[in-house]
Amino acid sequence: MRLCKKLQGRQLLKQEIPSSLWKQLKKEHTVKKVNAMTSRKKDIICRRCGHINSKASCQIETGFYCEYCLNMGRVTSNDYLYRIPKIHQEKAKKTRCFWQGKLTTQQARISQEIVDSYHHKRHHFVHAVTGAGKTEMLFPLIQQVLTDGKVIGIATPRIDVCLELYPRMEAAFQDTEINLLYGHSSQTYNGASFIICTTHQLMRFYHYFDVLVIDEADAFPYVYSDELQYAAKQALEKKGCFVFLTATSNQGLEKYPNTQKSILARRFHGKDLPVPxxxxxxxxxxxxxxxxxxxxxxxxxxxxxxxxxxxxxxxxxxxxxxxxxxxxxxxxxxxxxxxxxxxxxxxxxxxxxxxxxxxxxxxxxxxxxxxxxxxxxxxxxxxxxxxxxxxxxxxxxxxxxxxxxxxxxxxxxxxxxxxxxxxxxxxxxxxxxxxx
Ligand SMILES: [Zn+2]
Structure with missing residues (x-):
């Protein structure tokens, strides 16, 4: 039986699965059912966000719950997480990019370096100053990943960034299905190969993304959150690659294992950054x-x-x-x-x-x-x-x-x-x- 595309790559609680699909899902042996929390002495650990809860502070009548990811729907020690595998895709037809602009020489260089990292299965860290034109530099990567029949996500800690990115990506990839996910998004997950979402939404994915771009990776709350970074790792395919984009230097991310680094110090129009x-x-x-x-x-x-x-x-x-x-x-x-x-x-x-x-x-x-x-x-x-x-x-x-x-x-x-x-x-x- 072939699983519904609408659930591929997901990691969900039972109550998050539409009842119409639940019956079919239960029969599917490739779906992995795991305890949502694991116990360790005085602590209980959430497997959706990785948060270590102290049992003393998160007790409920029937067990324990996770304090950190509560706003994503409560995970308790009585729950299971259902991990639904990805449907294997054949190589797709060439994805078209409708963007008419031209990358500057420096943008083109970095864009190529990111694509090279993808081909070599490496992670990539891009420090590009504010106003460098980071979004445009991603177009060749997106085109390549989708043409290969693979899955790409752009996740950012900020909703405003998602909202600004989505129409630009829609314009650049007019005949590609793009799924926009955040707390109060009007869209629900539809199994698209191109996802734009907040970093919180990554908790609902499991080994789905072949390439996961973390835009504004130096922003609160992602940069200080072990839980969001855990969710991002879990959302990535085992051999998938991260692309971290930041406009400020960041020691922690630059030192991520197996990571190449690119710096773009010049703004797209060639003028200096204003000094405060x-x-x-x-x-x-x-x-x-x-x-x-x-x-x-x-x-x-x-x-x-x-x-x-x-x-x-x-x-x-x-x-x-x-x-x-x-x-x-x-x-x-x-x-x-x-x-x-x-x-x-x-x-x-x-x-x-x-x-x-x-x-x-x-x-x-x-x-x-x-x-x-x-x-x-x-x-x-x-x-x-x-x-x-x-x-x-x-x-x-x-x-x-x-x-x-x-x-x-x-x-x-x-x-x-x-x-x-x-x-x-x-x-x-x-x-x-x-x-x-
Ligand atoms: Zn949690």
Whole structure:
């Protein structure tokens, strides 16, 4: 009996399997049924995410559950995971890429290096600066993998990145089926050979991807999560390859075994990365919380000819500052956005279309989004929510467009910390590399 394509490569709990397919699945001897959790002395380990739970903290009436992956549907020690094998595919007909652009010489070199790694069954780490054009560099790899009748996935820790990637991939591979999966996605898994998803969704795959691209691999939560990295490994075919894409250096990923490395220090338009300017403001956080905005900040945003994104470390602080900026900068169109804003997508769209002059945002817009003609200001850049990678990413929002390749990056702070210093150091280093 041939298993339904809609379940191939999956690792699911019984309740995640449609009842219409359950009967058929039960008879299928190639489906592997394993205990969802394994016990080890005082701990109980989840086999979906690899999280080690302490039995004392995750007990329920009938056993134990996994705390880490609870939001993906509860896994308990009474459950089983059903691992459904992949249907073997013959070599497919040549996959067409409809992208009309041309890679720069450097993009083409890296693109070829990634394809070479795939042929040699190696992993690949790409450090390409913000605005280098990473997505386009993947097109030849995607085309090759699909033409070989194999499966490719692009997973990223950020939903916004998925949402921006999907239409671009749809346009480039118009006659290829692409499946977009994230928490509240309108699509369900359909067994496609090309998947775009969040890294959380990888928990529902088992040895499915021949090539798995982890885009923004240096982003929270993936970079610090043993569980998401475990899920990614489990989702990959035994002899499959990872392609890690980052815009900042990352020691952990660069040292992954059997991994080749490529660096692209130059942006696609050839101009330098904007180097942040640091501006010291005494008692910045306290003053802001009392509704007092530094003069330097107000003058800068009022006089700017470009749109500004002002990054804030938290919603509470942003909500205090928002009405004051609205009142002070009356000639400017001001808006605010954070993770749970109801009109989040609408505001981002307005910003993209140049209908907002000043956008206040939390770190949700730190990466994956592209606006045309902007400057950015990080308010309280010395706050602990920012690290080197996130500051480099925020600076990288500026000057991404061929027609507007420059803009200001300003870090307001009350003391330069290690994150600020090393972010600026890395940006300067990459500019130097690009101009060698
Ligand atoms: Zn778990």
């Amino acid at each position: 300017t640091t501006v010291y403001c005494r008692h910045l956080a306290i003053n802001l919380r009392q509704g007092k905005l530094p003069k330097k900040m107000l003058i800068e945003i009022e006089e700017s000819q470009q749109s500004y994104i002002l990054f804030f470390p938290d919603i509470a602080l942003m909500s205090i500052v928002y009405p004051i900026i609205k009142e002070t900068c009356r000639k400017k169109r001001v808006a605010m956005v954070h993770a749970s804003s109801k009109d989040r997508e609408k505001v981002v769209k307005q910003m993209r279309e140049g209908e907002i002059d000043l956008l206040l945002s939390t770190t949700i817009l730190e990466r994956g989004v592209t606006f045309k003609n902007i400057s950015v200001m990080v308010v309280c850049a010395d706050h602990r929510v920012y690290n080197r990678a996130s500051l480099v990413q925020i600076a990288g929002r500026v000057g991404r467009n061929l027609d507007y390749p420059t803009g200001k990056v300003i870090f307001l702070h009350e003391g330069k910390n290690q994150a600020i210093i090393s972010a600026i150091k890395e940006i300067k280093y990459m500019n130097k590399e690009a101009n060698k």
